[in-house]
Amino acid sequence: VKDLNLAQVSIIGLGLMGGSLAGALHDHCRIIVGVARRQETIDVAVKRGLVDHAALDLSAGVREADAVILATPVRTILSLIDRIGPLLKPDCLLMDLGSTKSPIVERMALLPEHVQPLGGHPLCGREVSGIDAADPRLYRGKPFVLTPLSRTSVDAMAMGVALVEAVGANPMLLDAQRHDHLLALVSHLPYLVSCALVATARKSALADPLVWATAASGFRDTSRLASSNVTMMTDILLTNRQDVLAALDAYGAQLSVLKRLLVDGDERGLRSLLTALCDERDSAYRQPS
Amino acid sequence: VKDLNLAQVSIIGLGLMGGSLAGALHDHCRIIVGVARRQETIDVAVKRGLVDHAALDLSAGVREADAVILATPVRTILSLIDRIGPLLKPDCLLMDLGSTKSPIVERMALLPEHVQPLGGHPLCGREVSGIDAADPRLYRGKPFVLTPLSRTSVDAMAMGVALVEAVGANPMLLDAQRHDHLLALVSHLPYLVSCALVATARKSALADPLVWATAASGFRDTSRLASSNVTMMTDILLTNRQDVLAALDAYGAQLSVLKRLLVDGDERGLRSLLTALCDERDSAYRQPS
Numbered sequence: 001v002k003d004l005n006l007a008q009v010s011i012i013g014l015g016l017m018g019g020s021l022a023g024a025l026h027d028h029c030r031i032i033v034g035v036a037r038r039q040e041t042i043d044v045a046v047k048r049g050l051v052d053h054a055a056l057d058l059s060a061g062v063r064e065a066d067a068v069i070l071a072t073p074v075r076t077i078l079s080l081i082d083r084i085g086p087l088l089k090p091d092c093l094l095m096d097l098g099s100t101k102s103p104i105v106e107r108m109a110l111l112p113e114h115v116q117p118l119g120g121h122p123l124c125g126r127e128v129s130g131i132d133a134a135d136p137r138l139y140r141g142k143p144f145v146l147t148p149l150s151r152t153s154v155d156a157m158a159m160g161v162a163l164v165e166a167v168g169a170n171p172m173l174l175d176a177q178r179h180d181h182l183l184a185l186v187s188h189l190p191y192l193v194s195c196a197l198v199a200t201a202r203k204s205a206l207a208d209p210l211v212w213a214t215a216a217s218g219f220r221d222t223s224r225l226a227s228s229n230v231t232m233m234t235d236i237l238l239t240n241r242q243d244v245l246a247a248l249d250a251y252g253a254q255l256s257v258l259k260r261l262l263v264d265g266d267e268r269g270l271r272s273l274l275t276a277l278c279d280e281r282d283s284a285y286r287q288p289s
Numbered sequence: 290v291k292d293l294n295l296a297q298v299s300i301i302g303l304g305l306m307g308g309s310l311a312g313a314l315h316d317h318c319r320i321i322v323g324v325a326r327r328q329e330t331i332d333v334a335v336k337r338g339l340v341d342h343a344a345l346d347l348s349a350g351v352r353e354a355d356a357v358i359l360a361t362p363v364r365t366i367l368s369l370i371d372r373i374g375p376l377l378k379p380d381c382l383l384m385d386l387g388s389t390k391s392p393i394v395e396r397m398a399l400l401p402e403h404v405q406p407l408g409g410h411p412l413c414g415r416e417v418s419g420i421d422a423a424d425p426r427l428y429r430g431k432p433f434v435l436t437p438l439s440r441t442s443v444d445a446m447a448m449g450v451a452l453v454e455a456v457g458a459n460p461m462l463l464d465a466q467r468h469d470h471l472l473a474l475v476s477h478l479p480y481l482v483s484c485a486l487v488a489t490a491r492k493s494a495l496a497d498p499l500v501w502a503t504a505a506s507g508f509r510d511t512s513r514l515a516s517s518n519v520t521m522m523t524d525i526l527l528t529n530r531q532d533v534l535a536a537l538d539a540y541g542a543q544l545s546v547l548k549r550l551l552v553d554g555d556e557r558g559l560r561s562l563l564t565a566l567c568d569e570r571d572s573a574y575r576q577p578s
Binding site: 123145221258278 | 516
């Protein structure tokens with residue numbers, strides 16, 4: 001099947017990302033099948049009309065699929081890739097939504113020849129998780145990175161692009177290593193930055209319980225990512241460790257520059273840098289993204 | 290005048306904070322007078338009905354006032370305190386909205402005896418600034434710190450509390466030094482954390498222009514404070530330098546703990562800490578604040 005409209009799409013993992021994808025794809029495929037570990041998740045997915053069918057059993061859920069999308073934490077994706085090959089039809093597209101692409105693409109390269117692998121990562125998300133937070137509009141207008149392998153066929157790539165466009169996202173072709181380097185900077189680092197901020201407040205709150213009472217909207221937004229799903233983030237950090245550590249070092253260097261200006265009371269230098277950063281951010285977010 | 294309803298309130302500085310305060314106080318005072326440096330600001334404030342009258346001249350704007358509120362950047366507040374005393378009526382309440390309280394309260398202690406000083410700091414704000422962003426609802430439901438001096442009279446304190454309640458905020462009495470220590474942690478530190486994040490992205494973007502194209506909502510929120518008004522923030526950082534530097538050190542230590550866990554690949558330790566931080570933040574924001 002080359003046409004998405006005629007395809008059965010099976011989505012493995014019905015959390016925020018998988019559940020939202022199921023809902024968004026619903027009217028663009030012949031049939032959407034969901035696979036989840038817990039019966040309650042399946043019940044919600046069916047009740048909300050996000051999937052046509054759902055199964056607890058991986059084999060049953062993917063047997064007839066023309067495209068399978070792995071929407072679990074990264075290390076679960078890796079182990080699914082290892083065992084899903086023999087369960088798939090010839091030329092079945094196997095995509096994923098994982099936030100670290102190099103290890104996934106490396107593992108996909110080992111799949112049986114009859115499978116068509118394609119790495120994927122939608123650049124959207126929220127700090128909430130689970131099927132209850134699923135929203136079919138989640139992907140609209142957002143970049144959706146695709147990391148094809150050298151073995152990925154033209155047809156499989158076309159199906160992947162059609163799938164991305166069907167959910168309203170914008171396909172963005174990117175090399176897996178470049179993706180991981182970039183995401184360490186713009187996503188994995190901000191998560192750790194948020195966590196360190198909460199850790200600082202948490203420790204200070206032991207000495208002064210008013211810490212949380214005085215934390216206003218600025219703190220809330222800067223610390224928002226610390227509320228992300230821990231299993232998802234642990235997998236990301238451990239599978240993108242080198243890039244994340246490099247990003248942490250780059251961040252530490254910038255923090256030191258700011259600290260030095262403050263220690264020196266260098267008003268002119270401080271004002272000049274803060275102005276440049278304010279302008280940089282404002283112009284970045286003024287551009288349509 | 291002891292009754293806010295019968296009072297003339299003059300607000301010096303009609304930016305986001307002053308303009309919003311004027312609008313919020315409008316129906317709770319006899320008359321609201323605004324003082325701004327630029328005629329365009331005055332025109333907007335009058336046109337939007339935020340003030341009854343407005344003046345470019347400080348002396349004319351505060352001469353008849355029963356309460357004067359300084360709503361400028363911190364170092365402008367300090368210089369206004371130095372020269373406003375002789376311009377004020379006996380028992381006039383002099384408040385401010387500055388984000389660093391110790392230097393302001395120290396300077397207020399030197400005011401002529403006929404003036405009633407009271408430090409103030411509403412714990413709200415936005416990264417936008419200027420009269421166009423003014424919103425009379427800005428203070429509703431937010432904590433509003435008051436830092437009385439030993440010389441502040443009971444009547445002046447009561448007027449300050451009435452003013453805070455009139456704009457819908459919740460008065461929170463706090464010692465100036467404790468305020469500055471807390472705000473360094475929950476407000477000034479998050480600003481620098483955001484700035485360092487933008488600085489890291491900015492430097493990385495020189496090597497890979499896709500940095501900004503891949504920055505999604507997580508980066509946007511974590512970096513939001515970097516778009517704050519630079520003059521306001523420079524004044525805050527330079528007038529709360531010791532507390533901010535201590536907060537930066539505390540933050541650096543927490544970032545190092547996270548880095549160490551990642552360097553060691555200590556999955557159990559990492560997951561345990563990330564879970565504790567996620568829980569801490571969630572429970573802090575679940576409480577009514």
